[in-house]
Amino acid sequence: MAKERNLLQIPAGMRDLLPGDARNKRILENKWTDLFTTWGYQEVITPTVEYMDALAVDTGEEIRDDRMFQFFDRQGRILALRPEMTTPIARVVATRLKKSQFPLRLHYAANVFRYDDPQAGRQREIFQAGVELIGAPGPLADAEVIALAVEALRQSGLEDFQISLGQIEVFNGLMEELPLSDEQKSKVRSLVAKKDFVSLEEMLAKEGLNDSQAELLLKLPTLHGGREVLVQALPLAVNERARQGLNNLRQVYDALRTYGVEDYVALDLGVLRGFDYYTGIVFEGYTVGLGFPICGGGRYDGLLGQVGFDCPATGFAIGLDRVLLALSRSREPEPVPVPDMLIGGDNTEKIIAVAGRLRQEGRSVEIDVLGREEAELKAYAALRGIEEVVLYRKGGDDPAEA
Structure with missing residues (x-):
């Protein structure tokens, strides 16, 4: 009997998409595919299953080994379901496209898999769409992908959303000045990203940081708003790394104003993202009614170097599931079409x-x-x-x- 029951069930964190949901997903995918194409991006498709070694680059706490679906092939090699798309695309560029004309503009729509506790907006099979702009350093490239993310969310039908824009080098510059171990710095980063002020203050006091050092770190996640944040953040420019980060943030924000999307963008020095491969601009998108990001991305100049092809890159991913969930909460569901x-x-x-x-x-x-x-x-x-x-x-x- 237990076997018969299992035949009628699906694994936790997976779900069936019935006709209405499947249609809405396909419409959104097609809409974004058309949009990305008009901006000069070309589609790539990578395998759902890859060798574990190819996926096990230094991505950080967001994707740990225990969050991957892993198994063995018949030769005993470890395979895994892809947990995100940036690393597989980096592999494709490093192995198949490195002789192409750069910059490369690539886009995708794919499912990824993470062994998380299932809940609303967080399944174990996740549908994503996104772009990667590879081979282009500088603020104009970052501004392009952020402006494209804004346009993708606008075309989805969302009306009330915001992109929170940060610069991870400001945080990294601060960390260079503190007498903390790598493990302690990682914990500080996690607490700043979560805006957990109580735990952060307790940890800084425990580690013996002086008042001025602690004040700077506690100030970081509170800096949120428009261009005035760039002035408020000047005390954080404690060294050249942090100064360059702030200057880059200003350049990207000014470019976004030229794109005319500044109403959708807020500066937020507390945005750090969970992937260790980010090296500059980072951003997350939020909408009313959801307590988790609907999109995220940033610059990752060091990732392709980890797979043997040193090259600057920036990009983003949007969660189709999360956007569709937000839309379902903000408007009446559309009827499933019937034949004429x-x-x-x-x-x-x-x-x-x-x-x-x-x-x-x-x-x-x-x-x-x-x-x-x-x-x-x-x-x-x-x-x-x-x-x-x-x-x-x-x-x-x-x-x-x-």
Whole structure:
């Protein structure tokens, strides 16, 4: 009996997409694919399964080994389901596209897998779409992908969302000045990203940092707003690394103003992201009603070097599941479309010919394959919401031409 029950279940964190949800997902994917293409991005598709070694670059706490689905092939090699798309695309560029003309503009729509505790907005199979701009250093490249992320969210139908924009080198510059171990710095980073002020203050006091050092770190996650944040953050420029980070943040923000998307962007020095491969600009997108980001990205100039091809890069990923969840909470669900016409009767040759012609004209046509009589067919159409029912009988009149 237990085996029979398992046959009817799916693993935790996975889900079936029924006709309405599947249609909404496909519409959004197609809309974003068209958008990315108009910005000059080309689609790539990578394997769902890769060798564990290819995925085990230094990504940080966001993707640890225990959050990957791992298994063995018949030769004993460790395989894994991809947990994100940036690393696989870095592998493709380093192995298949390194002789291309740069910069490369690549986009994707794919499923990724993470062994998390399932909850609303966080499944173990995650549908993402995103872009990677590879081979282009500098603020204009970062501004392009952020502006594109804004446009993608606008085209999804979301009306109330915001991109929180940070610069991880400001934090890294501060860390260089503190007498903390790598493990302690990692913990500080996690607490800053979570804006856990109480725990952060307790840790800094415990580690013996002086008041001025602690004050700077506690100030970091509070800096949130418009261009005035760049002035408020000047005390954080404690060394050249932090100064360059702030200057880069200003350049990117000014470029975003040129794009005309500044109303959707807020500066936030507390945004650090969970991946260790980020080296500069980082950002996350949020919308009303969801307590987790719907998109995220940033610059990762060191990642391709880890796979043997040193090259600057920037990009983002949007969670299709999360955007669709936000949309479902902000508007009435759209009805599942039904065919324009239902054709029945016993004149099979005529039925198939007419249905084919109408479909070529762009009509949606369903053929009755159960041989139902007129009354039963009209009752079925009424239940489905199909407004037009046509019957063709052998030797009868042609209602389509009447």
